[in-house]
Amino acid sequence: MQQRHTFNRSARTLLASLALLCSACAEQPANPAAAASPPAMAVSSQPPSQPAAAPQPQPALSFAEWRSQLRSEALAQGISAQTFDQAFAGITPDPSVLRADSSQPEFARPVWEYLAGATSPVRVRNGQAKLAQEQASLAAIHRQFGVDAAYLVAVWGMESSYGQFMGEQSVIRSLATLAYSGRRQQFARSQLLAALNILQRGDISAARMRGSWAGAMGQTQFIPTTYNSHAVDFDGDGRRDIWNSSADALASAAHYLGASGWQSGQPWGLEVRLEHNFDYALADPDNRRPLREWQHLGVQVSDVAGLPGDAQAALLLPAGYRGPAFLVFDNFRAILKYNNSTAYALAVGLLGDRLLGKAPLQAAWPLDEPMLGRSQRIALQQALSEQGYDPGPADGIIGANTRKAVRAFQQAQGWPADGYPTIKLLQQLQPAP
Numbered sequence: 001m002q003q004r005h006t007f008n009r010s011a012r013t014l015l016a017s018l019a020l021l022c023s024a025c026a027e028q029p030a031n032p033a034a035a036a037s038p039p040a041m042a043v044s045s046q047p048p049s050q051p052a053a054a055p056q057p058q059p060a061l062s063f064a065e066w067r068s069q070l071r072s073e074a075l076a077q078g079i080s081a082q083t084f085d086q087a088f089a090g091i092t093p094d095p096s097v098l099r100a101d102s103s104q105p106e107f108a109r110p111v112w113e114y115l116a117g118a119t120s121p122v123r124v125r126n127g128q129a130k131l132a133q134e135q136a137s138l139a140a141i142h143r144q145f146g147v148d149a150a151y152l153v154a155v156w157g158m159e160s161s162y163g164q165f166m167g168e169q170s171v172i173r174s175l176a177t178l179a180y181s182g183r184r185q186q187f188a189r190s191q192l193l194a195a196l197n198i199l200q201r202g203d204i205s206a207a208r209m210r211g212s213w214a215g216a217m218g219q220t221q222f223i224p225t226t227y228n229s230h231a232v233d234f235d236g237d238g239r240r241d242i243w244n245s246s247a248d249a250l251a252s253a254a255h256y257l258g259a260s261g262w263q264s265g266q267p268w269g270l271e272v273r274l275e276h277n278f279d280y281a282l283a284d285p286d287n288r289r290p291l292r293e294w295q296h297l298g299v300q301v302s303d304v305a306g307l308p309g310d311a312q313a314a315l316l317l318p319a320g321y322r323g324p325a326f327l328v329f330d331n332f333r334a335i336l337k338y339n340n341s342t343a344y345a346l347a348v349g350l351l352g353d354r355l356l357g358k359a360p361l362q363a364a365w366p367l368d369e370p371m372l373g374r375s376q377r378i379a380l381q382q383a384l385s386e387q388g389y390d391p392g393p394a395d396g397i398i399g400a401n402t403r404k405a406v407r408a409f410q411q412a413q414g415w416p417a418d419g420y421p422t423i424k425l426l427q428q429l430q431p432a433p
């Protein structure tokens with residue numbers, strides 16, 4: 001949902017490099033609260049105009065012809081001519097949206113830099129002020145939706161810096177641009193029709209319906225379909241106003257997290273230590289086991305935080321075996337439904353922890369470990385394929401298949417099999433000529 005990353009392919013890369021399945025990404029966009037916002041590690045270190053751009057599909061219709069077809073479809077779905085014509089008055093495609101849509105940044109930010117920004121002292125301070133300021137709403141929201149205030153405020157902080165940055169672009173114009181000639185036209189078209197529905201219901205005017213270039217809106221950065229399924233009027237003025245009402249925004253986000261399985265009072269995750277000679281191949285998001293079984297396998301938990309021994313958890317190594325290790329529980333999965341990025345979910349969890357005054361991480365990040373760039377990730381996938389592994393297509397996205405291939409290669413070398421791609425691994429795959 002973060003406008004800066006939504007629809008960003010590199011975000012998916014990062015995501016993937018964190019060993020996530022990318023169910024919320026563009027291929028399956030119906031589920032997440034926002035369109036695939038990406039993370040962290042995939043954030044470009046260069047301005048969007050610099051990275052190599054994928055070729056744009058050439059639209060077969062003029063924009064006016066396309067708009068006319070869309071108008072017929074919208075009216076057939078019950079949108080009034082007045083709503084449609086007001087929303088589209090003066091609307092033309094926005095080239096900046098297409099540039100953002102096709103951007104494939106070469107460089108990614110390390111997860112520790114992303115997390116440092118997400119939990120910066122100013123963000124923690126502002127979040128604690130919001131916890132106090134919104135105390136009454138947060139208590140009522142907790143009673144209704146069962147989402148703990150600190151983590152709900154952490155989502156708010158990640159999405160819009162507590163309502164400060166929501167995106168300034170016309171949602172109708174952005175989505176019209178993407179539906180007309182973007183990379184995922186059908187998805188954008190369904191969001192555009194959902195946005196027209198919001199306008200027709202009168203929750204917000206077209207002029208005030210602002211958001212990210214990808215159509216993520218308001219303080220929660222909901223895409224229009226998520227808005228229609230989960231936005232709530234909590235302040236009782238009759239409108240679901242996630243742009244201007246913090247109570248509506250917080251309740252809407254809580255509604256979504258609650259529907260995604262958030263369990264009140266349970267931790268999202270715990271930092272853990274791993275015994276010497278631990279089998280790092282166990283650290284895979286698909287490998288979920290009861291807490292007590294992890295403890296038998298050599299995961300050292302200093303405080304189980306009231307969790308029962310049968311609480312299901314996965315072991316997460318966001319920067320490989322050299323960095324911090326976490327057991328992540330059901331609430332982590334609930335955060336991933338909001339935004340399917342491991343880095344994002346970690347950021348929400350750690351920011352929420354800081355808002356509650358919990359201790360910072362104990363383990364150090366491998367600061368000397370460079371992130372692979374996009375061309376290096378593609379080279380890695382090509383080299384793995386050439387050596388008989390099956391990393392999937394060489395698209396620069398480190399997904400489940402690439403991770404498994406990396407793991408298999410690491411095991412063949414007798415290395416720690418954490419599935420985390422490094423420069424050393426790439427060099428081992430590509431011996432100097």
Ligand code: CA
Pocket residue numbers: 232233234235236237238239240241245248
């Ligand atoms: Ca309201």
